[in-house]
Amino acid sequence: MKLIQASLNENNLKNKPETKSAFIAIVGRPNVGKSSLLNALVGQKVAIVSNKAQTTRTKITGIKTQGLTQFVFLDTPGVHKPRTKLNDYMIEQIRQALIDVDLIIMVAEAYGNNISDEEDRLLKKLRRNETKKILVLNKLDKLKNKNDILPRMAMFAKEDFDAIVPVSALNKEGLAELWQQLACYAKQSVHFFPDDMITDQPEKIFVSELIREKLLYNLKAEIPHTIAVVTERMAERKSQTNIIDINVTILCEKPRHKAIIIGKNGSMLKKIATEARIELEYFFDCKVNLQCFLKVKEDWRNKQQFFSNIGL
Numbered sequence: 001m002k003l004i005q006a007s008l009n010e011n012n013l014k015n016k017p018e019t020k021s022a023f024i025a026i027v028g029r030p031n032v033g034k035s036s037l038l039n040a041l042v043g044q045k046v047a048i049v050s051n052k053a054q055t056t057r058t059k060i061t062g063i064k065t066q067g068l069t070q071f072v073f074l075d076t077p078g079v080h081k082p083r084t085k086l087n088d089y090m091i092e093q094i095r096q097a098l099i100d101v102d103l104i105i106m107v108a109e110a111y112g113n114n115i116s117d118e119e120d121r122l123l124k125k126l127r128r129n130e131t132k133k134i135l136v137l138n139k140l141d142k143l144k145n146k147n148d149i150l151p152r153m154a155m156f157a158k159e160d161f162d163a164i165v166p167v168s169a170l171n172k173e174g175l176a177e178l179w180q181q182l183a184c185y186a187k188q189s190v191h192f193f194p195d196d197m198i199t200d201q202p203e204k205i206f207v208s209e210l211i212r213e214k215l216l217y218n219l220k221a222e223i224p225h226t227i228a229v230v231t232e233r234m235a236e237r238k239s240q241t242n243i244i245d246i247n248v249t250i251l252c253e254k255p256r257h258k259a260i261i262i263g264k265n266g267s268m269l270k271k272i273a274t275e276a277r278i279e280l281e282y283f284f285d286c287k288v289n290l291q292c293f294l295k296v297k298e299d300w301r302n303k304q305q306f307f308s309n310i311g312l
């Protein structure tokens with residue numbers, strides 16, 4: 001009986017289709033659309049996006065399983081010169097994401113007359129890295145004529161990229177060509193995450209990030225960079241199903257920043273909280289009662305212990 005069982009198991013293994021996986025890091029200058037590309041590839045929002053540089057502060061994993069192949073993407077903060085301990089931490093996140101991946105995607109914009117200093121430094125680093133690399137030229141939709149991309153491709157031609165793929169993360173153009181390229185780097189392996197998982201980011205962190213996104217869009221200049229958001233409490237209401245109570249604390253560095261975030265008669269904070277609540281209700285598919293509190297914590301960006309504790 002045991003022998004029959006053993007041979008059945010062997011047959012099962014032989015007939016089991018072979019699964020594949022690919023770990024892919026996404027790097028590039030701030031604001032080129034790395035997180036937008038991650039969201040477009042995963043097919044859902046897992047990373048926040050904004051029109052301000054240095055939106056992403058930590059590595060964010062996005063997962064997409066297509067048939068037998070699982071793609072695990074690591075979105076990273078944009079490469080920049082560090083000025084605070086938080087910046088040092090962000091740069092370290094990029095370094096870590098480049099270790100042990102099957103492919104590196106460098107994202108740059110599809111237009112521009114030169115390669116920026118930040119990009120030049122990144123290219124130097126990538127030359128020393130033996131991992132396979134492809135270049136994604138994003139924001140193709142901004143070009144009047146598609147051929148205008150040719151000089152831009154020529155600028156990167158001397159670099160060691162296996163392929164250069166023009167895309168628009170915004171309107172999903174070029175993604176089929178990109179997927180074809182990505183499939184070439186998948187290796188036979190087990191899947192490291194359940195097939196229906198899209199991110200390993202805890203829900204509380206996603207909530208904090210979403211509120212930070214609304215702060216980034218609504219506040220001007222430098223203020224959003226000095227803000228951290230902590231989700232203190234998140235619980236389904238016991239007496240009433242289909243409502244989640246969420247309490248968040250927004251931390252800023254200066255009392256005058258606090259006044260700006262609150263706005264005249266509380267109008268700014270109300271706008272930010274409303275925008276965040278609407279998106280959270282869509283995301284969790286239930287009613288959300290969102291309470292935002294504000295606190296001043298001077299120079300938190302230079303207090304490593306502090307920002308490690310808040311999930312960064």
Ligand SMILES: Nc1nc2c(ncn2[C@@H]2O[C@H](COP(=O)(O)OP(=O)(O)OP(=O)(O)O)[C@@H](O)[C@H]2O)c(=O)[nH]1
Nearest residue numbers: 030031032033034035036050054055056078169170
């Ligand atoms: N027109 C256009 N805009 C885009 C495209 N992709 C991203 N953007 C915009 O570019 C800005 C930056 O996008 P992000 O995805 O936050 O860029 P990022 O590279 O992740 O930025 P950091 O996290 O700061 O490094 C946002 O305003 C996006 O809406 C695109 O394909 N076309």
Ligand SMILES: [Mg+2]
Nearest residue numbers: 034035055056
């Ligand atoms: Mg980003």
